[in-house]
Amino acid sequence: MTEDNAKSKTKLTVTVKKIFWIAIAILLFLLILTIIILSARLYDYIKIDEREVMLKTNMDTSFDVFSVTYKNASGEVTVEGMDGEKVVAPGTHVEYTVRLRNKDKVAIDYNIIPDVKFESEHKLPILVRLIGPDEEYLAGDAKTWIPVEELEHMEDFRTLGKNETNEYIFQWKWPFESGNDFYDTFLGNMAVTENIGITVSFEIYSEANTSMADNGGFFGSGAHDIMLWFILFLLLLIAIIILIISIFKRQEIKAEQAYVAATSVPEPEPEPIIPIIVPEPEPEPIIPIVVPEPEPIVVPIPVTPEIKKLKFHGKMEYINIDEFEPIFNSGDVITLAILKEKGLIAPATKQMKILARNGKLLKKAFTVETQGISAEARRCIKEAGGTVIIAHGDKK
Amino acid sequence: MKKNKMMRVASALLVAVLMTTSVISGTFAKYVTTDSASDEARVAKWGVVVDASGSLYGEKYSNVDNKITSSTDENIISVYGQQDLNLNKVVAPGTESDLGFSFSINGKPEVDNTVQVQMTIENIFLAAGEYGVMVQAVGVTAENYEASTYYYKESDKYVLDTAATLTDARVYYELKDAVNVGTAYYPVVYKLTGISGATTDDDGTIATDSLKEIADTIFGKVNISGATVTKNADPDGVIASKYTYDVTVPVEQNLELADVLKLGGETISWEWAIDNTGTATYANGADTILGNLYAGKNVVVLNGSNYELPTLGTHYNLKTSFSITITVTQVD
Numbered sequence: 001m002t003e004d005n006a007k008s009k010t011k012l013t014v015t016v017k018k019i020f021w022i023a024i025a026i027l028l029f030l031l032i033l034t035i036i037i038l039s040a041r042l043y044d045y046i047k048i049d050e051r052e053v054m055l056k057t058n059m060d061t062s063f064d065v066f067s068v069t070y071k072n073a074s075g076e077v078t079v080e081g082m083d084g085e086k087v088v089a090p091g092t093h094v095e096y097t098v099r100l101r102n103k104d105k106v107a108i109d110y111n112i113i114p115d116v117k118f119e120s121e122h123k124l125p126i127l128v129r130l131i132g133p134d135e136e137y138l139a140g141d142a143k144t145w146i147p148v149e150e151l152e153h154m155e156d157f158r159t160l161g162k163n164e165t166n167e168y169i170f171q172w173k174w175p176f177e178s179g180n181d182f183y184d185t186f187l188g189n190m191a192v193t194e195n196i197g198i199t200v201s202f203e204i205y206s207e208a209n210t211s212m213a214d215n216g217g218f219f220g221s222g223a224h225d226i227m228l229w230f231i232l233f234l235l236l237l238i239a240i241i242i243l244i245i246s247i248f249k250r251q252e253i254k255a256e257q258a259y260v261a262a263t264s265v266p267e268p269e270p271e272p273i274i275p276i277i278v279p280e281p282e283p284e285p286i287i288p289i290v291v292p293e294p295e296p297i298v299v300p301i302p303v304t305p306e307i308k309k310l311k312f313h314g315k316m317e318y319i320n321i322d323e324f325e326p327i328f329n330s331g332d333v334i335t336l337a338i339l340k341e342k343g344l345i346a347p348a349t350k351q352m353k354i355l356a357r358n359g360k361l362l363k364k365a366f367t368v369e370t371q372g373i374s375a376e377a378r379r380c381i382k383e384a385g386g387t388v389i390i391a392h393g394d395k396k
Numbered sequence: 397m398k399k400n401k402m403m404r405v406a407s408a409l410l411v412a413v414l415m416t417t418s419v420i421s422g423t424f425a426k427y428v429t430t431d432s433a434s435d436e437a438r439v440a441k442w443g444v445v446v447d448a449s450g451s452l453y454g455e456k457y458s459n460v461d462n463k464i465t466s467s468t469d470e471n472i473i474s475v476y477g478q479q480d481l482n483l484n485k486v487v488a489p490g491t492e493s494d495l496g497f498s499f500s501i502n503g504k505p506e507v508d509n510t511v512q513v514q515m516t517i518e519n520i521f522l523a524a525g526e527y528g529v530m531v532q533a534v535g536v537t538a539e540n541y542e543a544s545t546y547y548y549k550e551s552d553k554y555v556l557d558t559a560a561t562l563t564d565a566r567v568y569y570e571l572k573d574a575v576n577v578g579t580a581y582y583p584v585v586y587k588l589t590g591i592s593g594a595t596t597d598d599d600g601t602i603a604t605d606s607l608k609e610i611a612d613t614i615f616g617k618v619n620i621s622g623a624t625v626t627k628n629a630d631p632d633g634v635i636a637s638k639y640t641y642d643v644t645v646p647v648e649q650n651l652e653l654a655d656v657l658k659l660g661g662e663t664i665s666w667e668w669a670i671d672n673t674g675t676a677t678y679a680n681g682a683d684t685i686l687g688n689l690y691a692g693k694n695v696v697v698l699n700g701s702n703y704e705l706p707t708l709g710t711h712y713n714l715k716t717s718f719s720i721t722i723t724v725t726q727v728d
Binding site for chain 2: 055057059060063064065066067072076077078079080081082085086087088089090091092115119124176185187188189190191192195196197198199200201202203204205206
């Protein structure tokens with residue numbers, strides 16, 4: 001290998017290394033970014049100590065279904081509770097709107113349940129209607145009002161997307177002409193000495209909806225949004241792991257190649273062809289033609305360098321093919337144990353790997369049982385007519 | 397050495413990934429929140445109380461046409477008492493209501509309302525005029541006939557026979573119990589006592605319709621600013637002493653009705669004195685005429701130069717009654 005080739009190969013190796021490390025740096029950056037986004041998305045799903053309310057309602061600020069005063073069509077107060085107390089009376093009526101707004105980043109499933117309670121044994125002749133989202137009547141209809149106590153049997157389940165608002169219109173009235181003035185008067189007189197009243201309440205139960213369809217699909221908000229980031233996180237992590245492993249593997253291969261290169265004998269250079277220059281004889285004098293003798297061809301005598309034994313943890317030992325040639329004959333079986341007997345391998349060695357030093361000069365056909373063999377060594381043995389068997393090492 | 401290190405690092409990373417997965421998977425927490433709100437109200441107070449006590453015309457209550465009722469079931473007080481002139485019953489000379497009759501209204505409704513007061517009154521009276529009783533003369537002969545002493549009947553009139561001699565075909569009558577009632581005579585004198593805000597009682601006399609005066613007084617108390625008067629002593633058109641009152645008073649919420657209408661604590665009583673001659677000399681004669689009228693005797697009244705049968709409602713009335721209905725109604 002010329003010096004130029006070696007330099008260019010080294011350059012290439014460095015460039016590839018750089019690319020690898022840059023790739024790892026990019027992947028690490030993406031990994032960190034993914035972790036940040038994933039954490040942020042998880043934060044949205046974690047509710048700690050009521051720091052966040054999913055569903056906002058206007059009931060939190062005021063829930064004035066009833067009133068202290070009521071006015072007629074002319075705007076004059078016709079009913080007023082003493083001492084600022086809320087009252088109901090024949091002819092009074094109120095319409096109250098319950099608003100639900102999803103301020104979270106996921107869809108919300110909720111259940112709204114109205115409830116009615118009379119404060120005494122006397123029921124009040126109050127009629128109600130409840131209009132849900134999309135102007136759908138949940139109780140009563142456009143022409144029909146139902147008794148207020150029938151509200152207890154109804155509830156409404158819905159899903160509210162993020163940033164969406166639903167409204168429920170609650171209407172009640174105590175008809176002025178109920179057809180039972182006697183009962184109305186009876187209640188009014190009883191109210192002087194007894195607490196005859198009514199309580200209306202609304203309860204709302206809500207929970208996060210993690211279904212994909214309700215959260216804007218695969219790339220919308222919701223649990224699958226988190227899943228997407230989590231999968232990306234895992235892929236990045238796996239990619240980094242693979243890259244690191246491949247880098248180490250490449251370094252290992254290079255180390256092996258460097259070892260092989262350090263221990264191999266360079267191939268003899270081809271004989272230089274020196275042109276025989278036969279000068280043209282001079283015409284006049286007859287001069288004896290002197291033909292220079294060609295330079296002798298120097299055939300280098302192979303010199304076996306000192307074999308440097310490589311040991312790994314005292315368990316594996318390398319050995320080269322050219323060590324077999326002087327000792328074994330064609331057709332011999334070479335195993336770890338036999339090599340130990342011959343003293344070519346240390347007795348404590350558990351495994352051996354055969355390398356291909358001077359493998360091209362191999363002429364004998366051996367049957368080799370080994371734990372490891374380089375590809376070049378394997379090829380040389382096979383070309384020489386031998387066989388390679390991968391066997392287990394010594395367990396002792 | 398390098399190879400083992402690499403594998404250990406890779407294994408450690410893989411374990412880290414698996415642990416992260418298990419930790420993250422536990423944070424997919426669903427949570428449930430609740431929210432509730434309630435509002436309450438009580439029934440607005442009504443509490444109108446109409447109270448009546450006592451009696452006007454005696455302790456016994458007769459049939460439906462002559463009854464005294466006092467009902468507060470539907471926020472109505474209705475008192476109707478009527479007694480015919482009956483010498484053997486309560487309304488008669490020398491009788492009076494012992495305890496009187498009281499009524500009141502109070503309450504502080506929390507709703508706008510109207511108070512309607514309706515009264516109908518009727519009094520016993522004998523209009524001014526010359527009255528007597530035509531009694532068929534018995535034993536009139538030509539011999540004892542005296543001119544301008546006897547009357548004969550000609551259609552509905554009793555004509556004084558001024559003929560000098562007796563006419564055989566005629567039936568002669570004599571005028572008995574003649575009395576000249578100088579002014580209208582109201583023998584049952586009503587009295588209204590305990591008028592809130594008044595300094596004197598409303599004390600009537602036989603010369604005036606004291607029942608009307610009382611009714612006027614009560615009407616005046618309830619006819620406050622803003623009231624709507626439908627009838628104000630509207631005459632009956634038949635019975636001269638029969639009047640009707642109807643007034644509706646709007647009352648705002650949370651006002652005491654007794655303070656607005658100023659009704660309560662009043663007592664109505666009456667007396668038919670046994671002898672009113674101290675006030676009117678014809679009083680006893682008038683009492684007799686009224687008694688004769690009730691007895692169905694042939695009472696006559698002078699009209700021009702002849703005597704005629706008196707007209708009920710115009711010349712006389714034999715019933716006295718007082719009816720008051722107070723109705724309190726919520727307004728929308």
